Amino acid sequence: MKLIKFRSDCRVCNNKHINTILNLGVMPLAGNFVKKTDLNKKEIKVPLKLHYCKKCKLVQVKDSINPEILFSAYNYSSSPIPALNKHFISYAKDIKKKFKNKKNVKLLEFGCNDGILLKQFKTTKNIFCLGVEPSKNISKLARKKGIKIINEYFNKKNAIKILNKYDKFDLITGSNVFAHIDDIHSVVEASKILLKEKGNLIIEVHYLLDLIKLNQYDFFYHEHLNYYTIYSLKYLFNLYGFEIIKIENIKVHGGSIRVTLQKKGKKPIKYLKLLKMIKNEKNLNLNYFKKFEKKINKQKSDIIKILDELILRNKKIIGFGASGRGTTFLNFCKIKKKYINYIIDGSPLRAGKFMPGLKIPIKNLDYLKKNADNIDYVLIIAWNYKKSIIEQVKKINKKIKFIIPFPRPKII
Numbered sequence: 001m002k003l004i005k006f007r008s009d010c011r012v013c014n015n016k017h018i019n020t021i022l023n024l025g026v027m028p029l030a031g032n033f034v035k036k037t038d039l040n041k042k043e044i045k046v047p048l049k050l051h052y053c054k055k056c057k058l059v060q061v062k063d064s065i066n067p068e069i070l071f072s073a074y075n076y077s078s079s080p081i082p083a084l085n086k087h088f089i090s091y092a093k094d095i096k097k098k099f100k101n102k103k104n105v106k107l108l109e110f111g112c113n114d115g116i117l118l119k120q121f122k123t124t125k126n127i128f129c130l131g132v133e134p135s136k137n138i139s140k141l142a143r144k145k146g147i148k149i150i151n152e153y154f155n156k157k158n159a160i161k162i163l164n165k166y167d168k169f170d171l172i173t174g175s176n177v178f179a180h181i182d183d184i185h186s187v188v189e190a191s192k193i194l195l196k197e198k199g200n201l202i203i204e205v206h207y208l209l210d211l212i213k214l215n216q217y218d219f220f221y222h223e224h225l226n227y228y229t230i231y232s233l234k235y236l237f238n239l240y241g242f243e244i245i246k247i248e249n250i251k252v253h254g255g256s257i258r259v260t261l262q263k264k265g266k267k268p269i270k271y272l273k274l275l276k277m278i279k280n281e282k283n284l285n286l287n288y289f290k291k292f293e294k295k296i297n298k299q300k301s302d303i304i305k306i307l308d309e310l311i312l313r314n315k316k317i318i319g320f321g322a323s324g325r326g327t328t329f330l331n332f333c334k335i336k337k338k339y340i341n342y343i344i345d346g347s348p349l350r351a352g353k354f355m356p357g358l359k360i361p362i363k364n365l366d367y368l369k370k371n372a373d374n375i376d377y378v379l380i381i382a383w384n385y386k387k388s389i390i391e392q393v394k395k396i397n398k399k400i401k402f403i404i405p406f407p408r409p410k411i412i
């Protein structure tokens, strides 16, 4: 099985002249948490470089890891994350409201993960839900919740199969998956096949300008192939006859957007927010990304300085949040075991394993409860959930202080 699929052109517009804008070095796969029995085995490590296409304004990781390898032991389940649960409860409410007076509504979610959104519709009688999720591990979790799942990729081929069995849908949605897909054209084609003429497609995806604004290079990893601007989304959807009718800024994942689309009618609609956001993206150029690179390197030296000083004063530091983001952040900054002894994580899929690359042990919350007395600082690796992490830790030991690494490192 080939590990890497190399490509030379832009994933959205096939432009052959795309520029390298950032090189984060050779990185382990962000979600490959290491089992104890595999500690001495060689890990897969692949260069992590970002590229920018001037033609369609997409930032991308050009070469993609074979999804069979990348997602075979996919460990990211959303439901244990309180902030995400809150987000999807509110999203489900919006959907229920939209279809309140309609009978026999059909909803399809691609990349439905462990059913974090669809479980909200269990008692909603007028909405039929279907989830599509390629990961075996994670789709099992969704099935356990009683959700109808197709354990496949959402692409043109599978869309035709779904169409034959379930016909068309009123709403197709995908949250935090649009970044992960190499053949993104096939997802849009699949949506076109399965969406009713008056239906809506809604995607939630992180927004490139928000990522840059908050210095979120930790969101860059091999699983995330595409980093969208509004311009690049418009370009892509236009190819398949979709138009953007609404953009909402949402807080999840450190700044995302919820984009609502419809099939184009005879008259194109004029949407002011769309035009305004595209105008804001005019400044994107190589110089802009150079400045971003400088900011990243400054953050790296600042965080190491803070940790060095604390270690010199014999302070005991642990990490919190063994996320994919953490793999990029810790490996890029080389935050080794000498700085943080272990990392706490609420997901039972990760506790007991080790952080990719640096092999720092991951423990569950009970472990922290037993050992909280001798801890001075918690480095909040999953900093986009800092509020709930601080609350959890404060309940255990009020004296612990926190290091927040992004956008600029600070101690609170």
Ligand SMILES: [Zn+2]
Pocket (backbone or CB within 6 Å): 010, 011, 012, 013, 014, 015, 053, 054, 055, 056, 057, 058
């Ligand atoms: Zn392009």
